Amino acid sequence: MDYEQEIRMFKTMSRIRTLEDILEKLFREGRLNGHLHTYHGQEAIATGVMEALSEKDIIFSNHRNHGHFLARGTSPISIISECYGKVTGTNKGRSGSMYLSDKKRGMAVASGVVGGNICVATGSALASQIKEDKAVTVSFFGDGATNIGFFHESLNMAAIWNLPIIYICENNHYGAATKKEEHQKIKRISERAAAYGMPGFTIDGTDVIKVYKKTKQAVEKARNGWGPVLIEFLVYRLRGHSAGDLGVYRPEGEQDEWKELHDPIKKYKKELIEKKIINLKEIKKIEVEAQKEINKAVNFALNSDFPTADTVSEYVYQEEKANE
Amino acid sequence: MSKCTYLEALKKALYEEMYRDENVIAYGEDITRYGFGVNKGLVDKFGKERIRNTPISEGAIIGTAVGAAMRGMRPVVEIMFADFIMVGMDQILNQAAKISYLSNGEWSVPMVIRTPEGSRWFGGGAQHSQTVHSMFINIPGIKIVTPSDANDAKGLLKSAIRDNNPVLFFEHKQLYFKECEVPEEEYLLPLGKASIKREGNDITVVATSWMVAHCLNVAEELKNRVDIEVIDPRTLRPLDKETIINSVKKTGRLLVVDESPVTGGIHAEIISAVTEKEDTFRCIKCPPKRIGSLDTPIPFSESLEREVIPTKEKIKKEIMNIFSKQTYK
Numbered sequence: 206m207d208y209e210q211e212i213r214m215f216k217t218m219s220r221i222r223t224l225e226d227i228l229e230k231l232f233r234e235g236r237l238n239g240h241l242h243t244y245h246g247q248e249a250i251a252t253g254v255m256e257a258l259s260e261k262d263i264i265f266s267n268h269r270n271h272g273h274f275l276a277r278g279t280s281p282i283s284i285i286s287e288c289y290g291k292v293t294g295t296n297k298g299r300s301g302s303m304y305l306s307d308k309k310r311g312m313a314v315a316s317g318v319v320g321g322n323i324c325v326a327t328g329s330a331l332a333s334q335i336k337e338d339k340a341v342t343v344s345f346f347g348d349g350a351t352n353i354g355f356f357h358e359s360l361n362m363a364a365i366w367n368l369p370i371i372y373i374c375e376n377n378h379y380g381a382a383t384k385k386e387e388h389q390k391i392k393r394i395s396e397r398a399a400a401y402g403m404p405g406f407t408i409d410g411t412d413v414i415k416v417y418k419k420t421k422q423a424v425e426k427a428r429n430g431w432g433p434v435l436i437e438f439l440v441y442r443l444r445g446h447s448a449g450d451l452g453v454y455r456p457e458g459e460q461d462e463w464k465e466l467h468d469p470i471k472k473y474k475k476e477l478i479e480k481k482i483i484n485l486k487e488i489k490k491i492e493v494e495a496q497k498e499i500n501k502a503v504n505f506a507l508n509s510d511f512p513t514a515d516t517v518s519e520y521v522y523q524e525e526k527a528n529e
Numbered sequence: 530m531s532k533c534t535y536l537e538a539l540k541k542a543l544y545e546e547m548y549r550d551e552n553v554i555a556y557g558e559d560i561t562r563y564g565f566g567v568n569k570g571l572v573d574k575f576g577k578e579r580i581r582n583t584p585i586s587e588g589a590i591i592g593t594a595v596g597a598a599m600r601g602m603r604p605v606v607e608i609m610f611a612d613f614i615m616v617g618m619d620q621i622l623n624q625a626a627k628i629s630y631l632s633n634g635e636w637s638v639p640m641v642i643r644t645p646e647g648s649r650w651f652g653g654g655a656q657h658s659q660t661v662h663s664m665f666i667n668i669p670g671i672k673i674v675t676p677s678d679a680n681d682a683k684g685l686l687k688s689a690i691r692d693n694n695p696v697l698f699f700e701h702k703q704l705y706f707k708e709c710e711v712p713e714e715e716y717l718l719p720l721g722k723a724s725i726k727r728e729g730n731d732i733t734v735v736a737t738s739w740m741v742a743h744c745l746n747v748a749e750e751l752k753n754r755v756d757i758e759v760i761d762p763r764t765l766r767p768l769d770k771e772t773i774i775n776s777v778k779k780t781g782r783l784l785v786v787d788e789s790p791v792t793g794g795i796h797a798e799i800i801s802a803v804t805e806k807e808d809t810f811r812c813i814k815c816p817p818k819r820i821g822s823l824d825t826p827i828p829f830s831e832s833l834e835r836e837v838i839p840t841k842e843k844i845k846k847e848i849m850n851i852f853s854k855q856t857y858k
Contacts, residue, residue, distance in 0.1 A: 263600070297633050306632040313599060314631045318623045324592020325624050331593055332600030335554060335578055342596075355619075358589035365584065520634035521669050523693035 206414065211482050214256055214413050216491050218248040218470050221272045223495040224281055227503060228271070228288060228302075232448040237288055239301040240317075244272035246411070246443030249469035250375050251276040253416025254343060257424050261340045263333075265326035266315040268303045269375075273315075273345060279307045281502040291509040298512040311340075319380075320350035323372070327359040330370035330433070341427045342370045349380025351394050360435065364401040367432040371423050374435065375410060377442040382454045398435040410438025411469040414476075441467060533711040535704045538679035539567045539643075542686035543605060545715065547575050550603060553690055556581035557590055557607030557643075564609055565645060565705050591617035591642060595625045595695070598640040603690055611646030611699060612659045625695040626670030639693045641686070647701045647739055647788055648827055648838045658827040658834075660738075662699045663789035666765055666798060672696045672720055673765040677741035679709045681763055684718030692720060701739040723769035725776070729758035732782035732848065735773055735799050736761060740786040743841045747848065755852055765795050770802040777803050781814035782851060786839055791821030818847055 225243040232241045244251065251272035258264070266273040271284055279295060287294025288302045295305045296314075303317035313329070316322035326344035333340045350356055351374060363370050374394050378385045391397065398405025408419045416438060423434040441463035445452035452460065477483045533541070547553045559582055560568040572580040583590050587608060594604035608614045614621075621642070628636050648658040665673050672694055676682040682700065689696040726741055727748050734757055736744040741761045748757035758776050762769055777783050783803055785796040796819035803809050804817060823837045 265596075296631055299633065300631050304627075304631045306635060308632065308635040313596075314628050314636060316624070318619060321619060321623055322592075322596075324589045324620060325596035325599070327589065328593030328596025328598070328604075329600045330596075332597040332602045335597075335602065336600075355588050355592060358584070358586035359592070361584055362586060362589045362593065366581075520629050520632075522672075523629050523634060523637040523639075 206417070208482050210256065211477060214252050214417070215473055215477060215483070216495070217252045217276050218413065218473060219491055220281070220495045220498065221248045221251065221275050222470055223492070223499045224271060224275060224284065227499050228285070229444070229448045231503070238290065239288070239303070240268070241288070241302050241448040242269040242446065243444050243448060244269055246463065246468065247375055247377060247440045248272055249413035249416050249473070250373070250410045250438050250440060253413045254373060254420045256417050257420035258341070258343065261311065261338065262424070263311045263313060263329050263340055263342045265313045265322045265329070265342065265344045266305070267319070267322070267346055267350070268315065268317045269347070270305050270315040271302070274305050274307060274312055277307070277310050277312055279305070279310060279312065281499055282505050285499075285502045286506040286509050289506045289509070290511060291506055292512045293506065293509040320346055320353035320355045323350065323355045323359040327363050327368060327370060330363060330368035331366065333369050334366065339428055340369070341424050343373060344370060345373050345375065347380065348374060348376040348378065348385050348394060349383070349388065351397065352380070352388060360398070360401040360403065360433070363433040364403045367430070369427040369430070370433045371420065371427055372433065372435045374437045375440055376437050377440050379442055379446065379455070381446045382450070393437065395435055395437040403433050403435060405435040405437070407437045407439060410440035411467045411472060413469060413473055443468065530710040530712055532708045533679050534706050534708050535676075535679040535682050535700070536565060536567060536706065538683035538711055539686055539700065540570070542683045542690075543567065544571060544574070546687055546690045547571065547579065552601055553603045553605060554579045554597070555605045555607070556583050558583055558585055558609050560607050565702070567643065568607065587613050587616035588620055592620040592624060594640045594642070595620060595628070595638055598638045598695075599628065599636050603639050605641045605643060605690055608642060608644040610653070610657050611644040611661050612656050614642065614644055614661065621665070621671065621695065621697070622668055626668050629694070630670060637693050638695045641689045641696045641698050643698045643700060645700045645702045645705070647703060648834060649703055652829050652831065652834070653827070654829040655826040660788040660822065662697070662765060663787070663794040665697055666795055670695070671766065674698045674720060674763065675738045675765060676700065676763065677738050677761050678704070678707065680711050681718060681724065681761070683711055684716050685720065685763060688717045688720050691717070696720070699738065703739045707742070718763070720764045721767035721769055723760050723762045723772040725758065725772065726761050727757065727759040729756040729780070731756040731780055732784060732851065733758050733760060733773065733776040733780045734784045734786060734848070736786040737765070737795070738788065740788055740839060743839070743844055744786055746841055747845045750845065751848065755848060757848070762799070768798070768802065773799060774803055774806060774809050777809055778812050781812050783813070783817040784847060784851065785817070785819045786844055787821055788839060789821050790824050791819055792824050794819070794821045796821055815851055818851060820844060820847055
C-alpha cells in the first residue's frame with residue numbers, strides 16, 4: 206500500500222460522504238424525487254473493494270449504490286443528474302437513484318429489488334469462466350438480502366461450478382427497519398459460506414485497509430480459478446434505511462456509539478495522520494475540494510435538460526446491438 | 530424437405546446455433562439425461578462447459594442466464610415444465626425485461642428460456658399442465674414465442690437465439706412427437722410475423738400452439754359448410770396485429786383459441802387489437818368469440834381435464850354457433 210493509494214482512498218471516501226450529505230439535504234428539502242438510500246458509514250467498503258479490482262472486473266450493485274459507482278469512477282455529475290431524472294444522468298433519467306448503470310466501467314444495472322441481482326452477477330461469472338477472460342465479478346448486497354432464495358441458489362451454483370465471483374455482504378445490521386437479530390438466527394453471515402462449500406470471512410468494514418486487503422486476496426484467488434468467496438463486512442448504517450427514514454426503531458445511543466467509535470472516515474483520518482501520510486491541513490483541502498466538486502455537479506444537474514418525451518420507448522427492445 | 534418431429538427440429542436448431550456461435554450455451558435441470566430430451570446428445574458434441582445440468586434452482590437458472598447474456602453469451606436455458614418458470618419470475622420481470630431500458634441500450638440480454646407447457650401429458654395435473662404464456666403478455670421488454678409445428682419450431686428457435694432480447698419460448702408437450710415437413714437447408718423465421726396456416730373467407734380463427742392443429746382439423750371437417758381461415762400469430766410479443774386485422778376485414782368474423790385460462794388471456798388482447806380499430810370494428814358481422822381453458826386449475830382425472838381445456842369438439846361447436854345466429858348482419 207503506497208502513499209498515493211492511501212490518499213486516493215481517503216479522497217474517495219470523502220467524496221462519497223459529501224455526495225451523500227448533499228443528496229440527503231436535497232431530498233429532505235423536497236428537491237429530489239424518488240427513493241434515496243445513502244451510504245453514510247459504509248464508505249470504506251466501496252472504496253476498499255474498488256481499489257482491489259482491475260478495469261475488466263464487473264460489479265453488480267444494489268439500491269444503496271452511489272458509493273459503489275463513485276468509487277468505481279462514475280462522475281458525480283452523472284450520478285446527481287440521474288437522481289434528478291436528467292438526460293445527463295448515468296441512465297439518462299430512466300433510473301433515478303436506485304438502478305444506476307455504467308457499462309464503460311463494468312458497472313451493471315443496479316437492482317432495487319433486494320437480492321434481485323445476486324443470480325445475475327453469478328451469470329456474469331459464468332460468462333467469464335466460459336470465455337476465460339480472467340474477469341472477476343463482484344456482487345454487493347446487504348444483510349437483509351441473505352435471507353432471499355436467490356442468495357442461496359446463487360452461492361450454491363457458484364460453488365458447484367467454481368465461478369470467479371466475490372459475494373460481498375455489507376452487513377449494516379438492519380434489513381430496512383428490522384434488526385439483524387430479528388431476521389436471522391446466525392451471528393455471522395459468513396458462517397453460511399460453509400453450507401455451500403466456499404470460504405467465508407467476517408471483516409471490519411469500517412477499516413478501509415482491511416477491506417482492501419481481504420478483497421484483494423479474494424479477487425486474486427478467484428481470478429486464478431480458486432472459485433467463489435463470501436465476505437461479510439461489518440458496518441453500521443449511520444442513517445435510516447432511506448433519506449426519509451430517521452431510524453427511530455433503533456435503540457437509543459446505538460447510532461451515536463457507532464458514529465463516535467466506528468465512523469470509517471473519522472477512523473481513517475486519524476490513522477493517516479498517525480502514519481504521517483497526510484496532515485490536517487491537507488485533509489481539510491481534500492474535503493473542501495470534494496465540497497466544491499459536488500456543488501458544481503449539483504449545479505450542472507440543475508441546469509441539465511429532462512429527457513424528451515419522444516425517447517420514452519427507446520430500448521425497451523434492442524435492435525441490432527448486443528454485448529460484445 | 531423431409532419429415533421431422535417438433536422435438537428433433539428443436540434439437541437441430543439448437544445444434545446449428547451452437548455450432549455457428551460459440552457463445553451459445555445451454556443449461557437447465559437434468560437436460561442431458563432426463564425429460565423430453567431436446568438437449569440430449571448435444572453434450573457429446575459441445576462439451577460440459579457449454580451444456581450443463583443445474584441444481585433445482587429456477588431463480589438461478591433464469592437469473593444467471595440474464596447475467597451471462599449481459600456478458601456476451603447467448604444462453605438457451607430450459608425450465609423443465611412451464612409451471613416452474615414462476616419460481617424465477619422476478620428474474621424475468623425485474624431483471625431481464627428491465628436491463629436494456631434502464632441502461633439506454635448499453636447492456637442487452639440476448640437469452641432464451643425454453644419450456645414445455647400445456648395439458649394432456651399423462652395427467653400432470655395442477656402444477657405440471659398449465660399454459661402460462663398469457664401471464665407474460667403484460668411484460669414489456671420480453672418476447673414470447675409459441676410454435677405450433679416442427680417447421681416453425683426450428684425457424685423460430687434459431688431466430689430467438691440470435692435475437693438480442695430475452696425471449697420466452699413455450700413449446701407444447703403434445704407437439705413434441707408430431708411430424709411435419711421441414712426444409713433440409715438452413716432457414717430462419719422472423720419473430721413478430723404471423724403465419725396463415727389455412728386461407729378462408731368466412732371466419733378468422735386465431736389459434737396458438739397445440740390449438741392450431743385442432744383448428745385446422747375443424748376447418749377440414751367443416752369445409753363444405755364454412756370456409757375457415759386459420760392464423761397462428763407464432764409470437765405473442767410482438768404480436769402481428771396487421772395480419773389478423775387484414776384477415777378479419779376480409780371475413781368479418783373472429784374466434785380466438787388459446788389454451789390459457791380465458792380470463793386475462795391473450796384472447797382478449799387479440800380481440801381488442803381488432804375491435805379497437807374504427808375501420809375493422811365496422812367490418813365485424815358478429816361478436817368476436819374466445820375459447821380458452823376454464824377458470825379452474827387443471828384437474829388430474831381425464832374426464833375433468835377434458836372439460837377444462839379447449840378441445841376440437843368445443844371449437845367446432847363454437848364455430849357452428851356463430852354461423853347459426855341469423856340475427857347478425
